[in-house]
Amino acid sequence: MSIQTATGEHAESDALAPAAADFAARAAYGREARRRTPRSDHECWTPPPDRFDPVALLEEQASTRVPELVPIRHSRMKVSPFTFYRGAALLMAADLADTPVSGITxxxxxxxxxxxxxxxxxxxxxxxxxxxxxxxxxxxxxEWDVKRLATSFEVAGRSRAFPDEERTEINLTVVRAYRERMQRAAESRVLDAWYDRLDADRVTDFVTAEQESQRGADKLAKRADAALAKARTKDSTRAVAKLVERVDGRMRIVADPPLIVPIEHLAPIGRRREQEEDWMRGVLESYRSTLQYQNHPVREFSYAHMARKVVGVGSVGTRAWIVLLRGRDDADYLLLQAKQAEASVLERFLPRSQYDNHGERVVRGQRLMQAASDIFLGWRRETGTDGIERDFYLRQLHDWKGSADIDTMSASAARAYARLCGETLARAHARAGDRVAIAAYLGHSDRFERAIAAFARDYADQNDRDFVAFADAVASGRLESADGV
Structure with a gap:
């Protein structure tokens, strides 16, 4: 097995980048990067002869996770090539490490x-x-984010059985949206680029405008309105109503094993349970120092209960807790999530994070890339009751959250959604990096989006092959899967 570690070319190029206030030099820097790495260089993906064993890499990743939860991760990944792709960020990072880059980070x-x-x-x-x-x-x-995003639409499009030409148009759309939004950011006033965001009230108008020449625009707009209305109901009040019950006069998180397991089921009443709950109280107390507001409302809440929760696909097996907090009275509750943060899968192939605490790495990155972040977002490193130090980040469990239903999405809806995602990624990169240099590298032609669309097709083929190898490993017993969870 051979995994290439990314060279220092990115860091070296950034060290030579012009001063931030010199806009003309930044644009020239981006055009020069295009000369070094032509946009067409991003086009193909061909696995090297000594490419790593994907199953072995997933086994290695699972070695640091809660053993009894790893089979749940495998069961979620084996549902389809798309769910596998969601859990295979490490595999793609290993492959991207040996692909061409512009040198702009x-x-x-x-x-x-x-x-x-x-x-x-x-x-x-x-x-x-x-x-x-x-x-x-x-x-x-x-480019790594753009390639992963475009490939996800190709993989999802295959799972929805979209025709080749429709998948290609969707792939082109997501990258074109990225390029055009980056160009607008590069040409905008500084603060306009920084504060640019997409309010949900504009999503329906966005979908309608995107589909105005297509049949079914009204239907898509109505679906978008319905999805937004549903998201607004997913607040902390509804989360408490769904996840919390009253037991012997006290509010407790509802058990739904193995996905939600209250602390009393993991650690029966006694010294261990007391230690676990004291540990969480310590996390809640000390994490306050990492919040953005000094007089933060979290200080008015007290610990009430906790439960282990299985989250996502790729994150399954990491330690994650739901924490129930009580405010003024029994009608005033808040649910937080405390989630373990491990080293980024990218750190094997890029310079390590400047932050020693991986919870801080996540929070700092999120605050930089998002247009607005949860006020409860913070981090902490604590030694667990098993004596092992772990990093965590905390956030509100539900706060008007909503996502697209991939399993029912039509090709026209996927095209509109691709534009939303492409523009959103560009906003995040423009806020966190050199939007002027990136825009100059992309240029005004369609060369880059055609290259990435071709890459997405090739890498989706690789994902299909890896999925087959993964499914064979589950079928043979090499990997354990918890069916039906």
Whole structure:
């Protein structure tokens, strides 16, 4: 097995980047990067003869996770090539490490697939469309996020049985949207580029405008309105009503094993349970120092209960807790999520994070890339009751969150959604990196989007092959899967 570590070319190029206030020099720097690495160089993906064993890499990744939860991760990944892709960020990072890059870096998501975008509430209580998963975030080549996003649409399009020409148009759309939004950001006033975001109230207008020449625009707009209305109901009040019950006069998180397991089921009443709950109280107390507001409302809440929760696809097996907090009275509750943060999958192939704490790495990256972030977002490193130090980040469990239903999405809806995601990724990169240099590299032609669309087709083929190898490993017993979970 051979995994290439990314060279220092990105860092070296950034060291030579012009001063931020010299806009003309930044544009020239981007055009020079295009000369070094032509946009057409991004076009193909061909696996090297000594490419790593994908199953072995997933086994290695699972070695640091909660053993009894790893089979749940495998069961979710084996549902389809798309669910496999969602859990295979490490595999794609290993492959991208040996692909051409422009040498221009930004803060990247590291796992920018289409299911990691959606709507959520801002501190100002408005609903916006943005990226929502930053577990792998790290400074790196902006092209890696674009390639992962475009490939996710190709993989999802195959699962929906979209014809080849429709998948190609969707792939072109997501990258074209990225390029055009980056161009607008590069030409905008500085603060306009920084504050640019997509409010949910504009999503329906966006979908209608995108589809105005297509049949069924009204139907798509109505679906968008319905999805936004549903997202607005997914607040902390509804989360408490769904996940919390009263037991012996006290509020407790409802058990739904193995996905939600209250602390009393993991650690029966006694010294161990007391230690676990004291540990969580310590996390809640100390994490306050990482919040953005000094007089933060979290200080008015107290610990009430906790439960282990299985989250996502790629994150399954990492330690994640739901924490129930009580405010003024029994009608005043808040649910937080405390999620373990491990080293980014990108750190094997890029310079390590400047932050020693991986919870801080996630939070700092999220605050930089998102247009607005959860006010409860913070981090902490604590030694667990098993004596092992782990990093965590905390956030509100539900706050007007909503995402697209991939399983029912039509090709026309996918095309509109592709534009939303492409523009959103560009906004994040423009905020976190050199939008002027990236825009100059992209240029005004369609060369880059055609190259990435071709890459997406090739890499989706690779994902199909890896999925087959993964499914064979499950069928043979090499990997354990918890069916039906």
């Amino acid at each position: 930004t803060q990247i998501c590291g796992d920018a697939h289409l299911s990691n975008f959606g709507v959520f509430g801002t501190p100002e209580r408005t609903l916006i469309f943005d990226m929502n998963d930053f577990d792998e975030t790290l400074p790196g080549p902006w």
